[in-house]
Amino acid sequence: MNNHKGCFLPLNALAVHPHGERKFCLTSTLPSIKNSEDFNFQRIKIHEELLNGEWPSSCKxxxxxxxxxxxxxxxxxxxRKISRYGEAESVEMLAKQKEPYIRHLEITFSNLCNITCAMCSSEFSSSWIKLDKKALDSGLSFRDFTRPYQTVNRMSQETMEQILTHASEFDLVIIKGGEPTIEPLCLEFLQRLGKLRLENSPLVFIQTNGTRDPSEWLPCTEGLKLEVGFSLDGWGKVGDWIRGTSFDQVLKNFKTVANHPSVQEITVDFTFSLYNCFHLPEFFENILALKNETPKFKECAVFQWVQQFYASPLSLTLESRMKVKEQVSLVFDKDPALFLNYENLLKVLELPRLPETSIETARKWTGFMNDSRGFSIYDLQPELVSALEKSL
Ligand code: SF4
Structure with a gap:
């Protein structure tokens, strides 16, 4: 990790949430601001504080x-900026910047999604709406936060048109979901961006769950510098359980996308959760094998944190996680360059366990997901049973 002060997001980024909020950063807790003068005032203030080495409260x-x-x-x-502009230019660019200039667009066209990953919710997947209502009806009040999101929300055509007028200013466009490959407005955006044939065209990164037949969406990306990230968190049946879809089909689609001429690079995005902790060595061994047969496979980004605390691996006993740490370290050592941020995952394996109230929530959630899937993660990973036992 580099030690530079400051952050590119406040003045360079625009992030559009699936529910239409506009922020400069989806990680920041700053509420979205409707008034553009206030928005700019906040951006500049946060930019300056970060550049001075201070932490604004919204960046906790x-x-x-x-x-x-x-x-x-x-x-x-x-x-990302250093890899595009080099270190010296990136430092200078950020230090000199005083006013907002959007180079980096992180965009979500809708929460339309066809699957129900165990660590997701209605906020990012419309398929979760029915299931979230069922969870609340069965007394799982910790899903209360999903109530405001229990509708399909899609970006307006007008907003998409506005964004396209700034296309020549972008260096990076990150498209997330929902599931972008099933969202018609996203596919129209990609087609029109490609047809602009910009001199310095941005890198377009699409994050997908990999379920849609590539022949139905890849033709829309012609003319783009394209990177595709597949979200994979479990191999085989574990993958089926975590994502509620067919892992074998997703793997087949991964290989088709990787061989497509318009795709420059393909990556895997892995989210570490309670449900794949004991599966880590097997999963990453398979990723190594996939890399060997896929020349465009650049990296496997290891996300060490899940949004919902009750899907966190920190519900598991520290002792059981330390055993996994030993085993998975041996796998990472075989090709450390492939695994982006794997050190973070190793650190999470060492963190203290969550309090008992949180672990109880994790047990309830796992039970609810087992019922929803129609088969049990405990049968696939028997170690989970004892590792989720009471901490007292
Ligand atoms: S939370 Fe703050 S520091 Fe973190 S990426 Fe967002 S703006 Fe930057």
Missing amino acids: SCKFKEGQGIQSRRTRTWE
Whole structure:
């Protein structure tokens, strides 16, 4: 991790949330601001504080992660800028900037999604709406936070048109979901961006769950510098359980996308959770084998944190996690360059266990997901049973 002060997001980024909020950073806790003067005032203030080495209260997530020695969105963005502009130019660019100039677009066209990952919710997947209502009806009040999101929310055509008028200013467009490959407005955006044939065209990164047949969406990306990130968190049946879809089909689609001429690089994004902790060595061994047969496979980004605390691996006993740490370290050692931020995952394996109230919530949630899937994660990973036992 680099030690540079400041953050590119406040003045360089625009992040559009699936529910239409506009922020400069989806990690920041600053509420979205409707008035553009206020928005700019806040951006500039936060930019200056970060540049002076101070932590604004809205940046507590990055502060916490960096305090633990873990990659944050801020440090990850620094890495991307350095790889595009070089270190000296990136430092100068950020220090000189006084006014907002959007180079970096992180965009979510809707929360339309066709699957129900165990660590997701209605906020990012419309398929979760029915299930979230069922969870609340069965007394799982910790899903209360999903109530405001229990609708399908899509970006307006007008907003998409406005964004396209700034296309020549972008160096990076990150598209997330929902599931972007099933969202018609996203596919129209990609087609029109490609047809602009910009001289300095941005890198377009699409994060997908990999379920849609590539022949139905890849033709829309012609003319783009394209990177595709597949979200994979479990191999085989564990993958089926975590994502509630067919892992075998996703793997087949991964290989098709990797062989497509318009795709420059393909990556895997892995989210560490309670449900794949004991599966880590097997999963990453398979990733190594996949890399060997896929020349465009650049990296496997290891996300060490899940949004919902009750899907966190920190519900598991520290002793059981330390055993996993030993085993998975041996796998990472085989090709450390492939695994982006794997050190963070190793650190999480060493962190103290959550309090008993949180662990009880994790047990309830796992039970609810087992019922929803129609098969049990405990059968796939019997170690989970004892590792989720009471801490007292
Ligand atoms: S420091 Fe973190 S939370 Fe704050 S703006 Fe940058 S990336 Fe967002």
